Amino acid sequence: MTILETRGLTYSYPDGNVALRDINIKIDKGKKIAFVGQNGSGKSTLFMLLNGTMKPGKGEVLFHDVPFKYNSKSLREIRKSVGIVFQNSDDQLFAPTVYQDVAFGPANLDYPKEKLETCVNRALEQVGLTNFKDRPPHHLSGGQKKRVAIAGVMAMEPEVIILDEPLSNLDPVGADEIMDLLNEFNHYGSTIIISTHDVDLAYRWSDYVYLMSDSELIGEGAPEVLFRQTELLKLAGLRPPSSLEVYHELERRGLAKGYLSPKTLPELVNALRPPELMWVDAPHGVKEGDTLNLGILYGEYSPNSPYEAINARVLHIHPGGKAIVELKRRSIKAGGILLYDTDSYSYPEVLNIIEEGDVTFVGAMGKKSKILAEEDGIFLDVTSGVIDRSILTALCGKRCLILTGGGMVEHAFKRIREYVELSGIELNVGTFNTGEEFPWLEVLEESAEGFRV
Numbered sequence: 001m002t003i004l005e006t007r008g009l010t011y012s013y014p015d016g017n018v019a020l021r022d023i024n025i026k027i028d029k030g031k032k033i034a035f036v037g038q039n040g041s042g043k044s045t046l047f048m049l050l051n052g053t054m055k056p057g058k059g060e061v062l063f064h065d066v067p068f069k070y071n072s073k074s075l076r077e078i079r080k081s082v083g084i085v086f087q088n089s090d091d092q093l094f095a096p097t098v099y100q101d102v103a104f105g106p107a108n109l110d111y112p113k114e115k116l117e118t119c120v121n122r123a124l125e126q127v128g129l130t131n132f133k134d135r136p137p138h139h140l141s142g143g144q145k146k147r148v149a150i151a152g153v154m155a156m157e158p159e160v161i162i163l164d165e166p167l168s169n170l171d172p173v174g175a176d177e178i179m180d181l182l183n184e185f186n187h188y189g190s191t192i193i194i195s196t197h198d199v200d201l202a203y204r205w206s207d208y209v210y211l212m213s214d215s216e217l218i219g220e221g222a223p224e225v226l227f228r229q230t231e232l233l234k235l236a237g238l239r240p241p242s243s244l245e246v247y248h249e250l251e252r253r254g255l256a257k258g259y260l261s262p263k264t265l266p267e268l269v270n271a272l273r274p275p276e277l278m279w280v281d282a283p284h285g286v287k288e289g290d291t292l293n294l295g296i297l298y299g300e301y302s303p304n305s306p307y308e309a310i311n312a313r314v315l316h317i318h319p320g321g322k323a324i325v326e327l328k329r330r331s332i333k334a335g336g337i338l339l340y341d342t343d344s345y346s347y348p349e350v351l352n353i354i355e356e357g358d359v360t361f362v363g364a365m366g367k368k369s370k371i372l373a374e375e376d377g378i379f380l381d382v383t384s385g386v387i388d389r390s391i392l393t394a395l396c397g398k399r400c401l402i403l404t405g406g407g408m409v410e411h412a413f414k415r416i417r418e419y420v421e422l423s424g425i426e427l428n429v430g431t432f433n434t435g436e437e438f439p440w441l442e443v444l445e446e447s448a449e450g451f452r453v
């Protein structure tokens with residue numbers, strides 16, 4: 001369903017500078033959209049037209065198929081439904097306290113007092129700034145200011161959130177936190193639109209990408225498709241995403257295959273083609289045709305490694321005792337990932353899982369789960385990119401625990417399952433405490449055995 005659309009949108013600044021030329025876009029509800037382009041390509045101008053802050057010279061903007069009218073009543077409606085977070089938080093924040101800043105938008109919409117308080121407190125909780133509500137915004141860090149600005153928009157419960165260069169000037173941790181927040185909002189149904197010149201970010205994050213250059217839209221499509229068009233990217237003054245560049249170099253040398261467009265680190269790792277034949281010291285008593293377990297943890301090659309890592313079939317035993325083995329990728333067994341639903345959370349239980357379950361890597365997804373862990377002093381090895389980092393860790397034979405709540409458990413389970421199916425590498429996956437039955441849980445339940453505590 002199209003939620004936001006432009007037709008023949010053209011805009012010139014009063015000094016005659018043409019900032020947008022004939023822009024036609026259709027934004028689907030619930031999607032993650034990135035506008036990618038160099039500085040000056042027209043992204044910010046477009047965003048201000050998308051929420052009615054500026055009026056087009058030619059063409060129109062439509063919300064749910066209804067063209068914007070530029071009278072004060074419909075502009076209020078639009079600004080409530082299409083929230084915008086500016087590139088520079090200092091342009092957006094001006095109230096004496098964080099609470100007042102977040103309350104500014106909904107107060108202008110004449111929310112009754114009670115609803116106002118509920119919305120503001122919820123938004124502050126969503127961005128994890130409840131404890132900061134009496135602080136002056138200009139004393140906060142860049143990442144915290146950005147979160148205040150986002151809360152100000154979220155408090156109005158918009159259908160679409162537009163963020164102009166949301167990561168500019170943020171450090172890596174602050175940037176990860178913002179992207180996690182956006183993913184969480186998107187997970188619960190918001191349509192998210194960002195602008196960026198960071199192709200890596202747009203490539204891995206978005207469902208759909210618009211490519212802008214010199215006031216015009218010069219390309220659009222799914223990121224896997226659009227970012228393969230190197231000539232088009234060059235035209236826009238951009239480079240291909242680095243994971244694609246690395247992959248293509250490896251592929252050209254015959255070292256990787258199977259993925260047209262690896263996006264994440266686990267996908268890239270999975271595309272690597274391991275040498276299929278290998279010389280090993282044949283343990284005593286091994287015959288041709290036997291299967292050997294090559295333990296990756298201790299580097300020993302024994303017929304019965306306790307750490308089943310890679311199975312290999314013995315093709316030939318040399319008189320000197322060396323053997324040629326063929327690695328069987330399908331039977332790689334790695335560590336495991338356990339998902340814990342924090343919607344019903346118990347600290348002793350989590351502690352027990354970590355200790356008794358021999359868990360060496362703990363991650364949390366979602367603000368609520370991170371706060372729970374923080375309050376109880378559970379050390380988190382990872383708080384962003386949690387699923388991918390856990391997969392990579394599990395591939396090294398370790399056991400991971402992911403704390404997460406709401407529908408995110410199912411989301412994580414699906415992602416891990418997709419990886420298992422695609423790669424043929426068997427990860428042990430289990431859920432704990434979810435109450436819900438997933439149709440595919442049974443399939444993996446068996447492999448989760450032994451990991452349950």
Ligand SMILES: Nc1ncnc2c1ncn2[C@@H]1O[C@H](COP(=O)(O)OP(=O)(O)O)[C@@H](O)[C@H]1O
Binds near residue numbers: 013040
């Ligand atoms: N207030 C302004 N007055 C005149 N020209 C402007 C103004 N703001 C932006 N422009 C021009 O409009 C074009 C698009 O700018 P902008 O939308 O800011 O691009 P981006 O956000 O992609 O960097 C550029 O040529 C820029 O110089």
Ligand SMILES: [Mg+2]
Binds near residue numbers: 043045087164165
């Ligand atoms: Mg801009």
